[in-house]
Amino acid sequence: MFVISMMQVAAISPMFSQTSARGVKNVFWQPNELQQGSAVFITVELEHVPLRVTGKWIGKDLVFIKSDNPKVWYALAGADLDTQPGTYDLNIRAVTGGRVIRSLKTIDISAANFGIGAVQVPENFVEPDEASKKKIAADQVVKNRAFSHFIPVPQWSANFVTPVDARPTDSFGMSRVLNEELSSTHRGTDFPLKEGEPVVASNSGRVVLAQELFYEGNCVVVDHGQRLFTIYMHLSKIQVKTGEKLRKGERLGLSGQTGRVTGPHLHMGVRWNGAYLDPTKLMGLTLPELGPKTARRTAHRPR
Numbered sequence: 537m538f539v540i541s542m543m544q545v546a547a548i549s550p551m552f553s554q555t556s557a558r559g560v561k562n563v564f565w566q567p568n569e570l571q572q573g574s575a576v577f578i579t580v581e582l583e584h585v586p587l588r589v590t591g592k593w594i595g596k597d598l599v600f601i602k603s604d605n606p607k608v609w610y611a612l613a614g615a616d617l618d619t620q621p622g623t624y625d626l627n628i629r630a631v632t633g634g635r636v637i638r639s640l641k642t643i644d645i646s647a648a649n650f651g652i653g654a655v656q657v658p659e660n661f662v663e664p665d666e667a668s669k670k671k672i673a674a675d676q677v678v679k680n681r682a683f684s685h686f687i688p689v690p691q692w693s694a695n696f697v698t699p700v701d702a703r704p705t706d707s708f709g710m711s712r713v714l715n716e717e718l719s720s721t722h723r724g725t726d727f728p729l730k731e732g733e734p735v736v737a738s739n740s741g742r743v744v745l746a747q748e749l750f751y752e753g754n755c756v757v758v759d760h761g762q763r764l765f766t767i768y769m770h771l772s773k774i775q776v777k778t779g780e781k782l783r784k785g786e787r788l789g790l791s792g793q794t795g796r797v798t799g800p801h802l803h804m805g806v807r808w809n810g811a812y813l814d815p816t817k818l819m820g821l822t823l824p825e826l827g828p829k830t831a832r833r834t835a836h837r838p839r
Contacts (some may be wrong), residue, residue: 537579559583559637560628561607564802566821571648573617573709573814575806578626580639582607586632593626593643594619596809602825603717606808610824612764613691613701616778616811617709617723621647638796648814650709661751661796662715668750682745682757683765683807691761692739696819697784699738699768699803702729705762708814723812724767724805731772731800733791737782738766738804746778746788752803753795756788766815767805769796 544728557754564579580589589609591598594616600609615624628639660668698704737758743767745757754771772792782788793800806813 538591543668555626557750558637559632560630560639563626563628563639563641565643567817569646570615570643571646571817572615572619572621573648573812574645574819575612575614575808575818575821576643577823578613580609580628580630581612582609582630582637584632584634585756586630586637589628589630591626591628592667594645595812596811598628599688612762612808612821612823614806614808614811614813614818615645617648617650617721617814619645648709649679650711651706652713652715655798657714657796657798659715661773664750671750675751678747678749679757682759683810685744685759686763687741687742687759687761689761690764690826691741691759692823693784694739695821695823696738696766696785696815697736698727698764698819699804700727700729700733702727702733702802704804704816707810708816723732724769724803725815727791727802727804728799729791729801731790731792734783734787735768735771735789735791735802736787738815739784741766741782743776743778743780743782743788746774746776746780748774749795753797754789754792755795758788760783763809765805765807766775767803767807769803769805770795770801772800 550710560582562581566577571815585606589600598611598613600611602609623642623644626641626643630637667719704725704727707722708797712720733781741758741760744823749755754774760765773790773819776788791802804815806815
């Protein structure tokens, strides 16, 4: 398990809590208000020390890590941008001393105010020719393989940081009409900046994809563990290789305008357990620092 210092609990205590049923003292999460595409950091405090804690929310498995207080456990998760607004059950399961403890909470997801826009791109990105269609199909195999990569323990430590020296646009979730023909949903956040600026890893992890793709251009995907990935697209140059370990803030490439773009910028994506999350909301979370000792411990897969 990953051990998180309880000295950090005050810093990461979420704004909202619920008192649970017998066996689970409290369940907290941040932020206190969630929208479509929100990342969420969940804290569970139990009355007794469990062997493991797992959960399920919006149809996806949650894997919890423990703090230095063995009764306090955490999970990093999120609601996909396509999640319908509503109230969703948070099911928590803890195993302690041969006893199974279950807790049921509810979390509200509100509608996000996604924008609508029109852009002009080269026609081959709207109506690909046969060679491009083959490239797109081959790229999909590569992306599927990258996102199937699994590291059982978190590789990240503390807050996720902005990957470039630029302000993000309000572009996540935007519906775009390409050349007045094709509708597309923007599943990341754009950072406008000139070509050739350094792009760094938002947090520590392992590179699972580093190559040119048809739509994404020069693209790097970093696995941060437990099915959490960050994606960096349209680079002018890739400066890492697949399999390479990156530290938070380490350069992975240079900004550019490769792939389907209208100008130079960085497109950053966040994917957790198949769900696409708003990168600015992930970077807005206050997360604990994971020290070197935690890297030697093993997390449980969800059951």
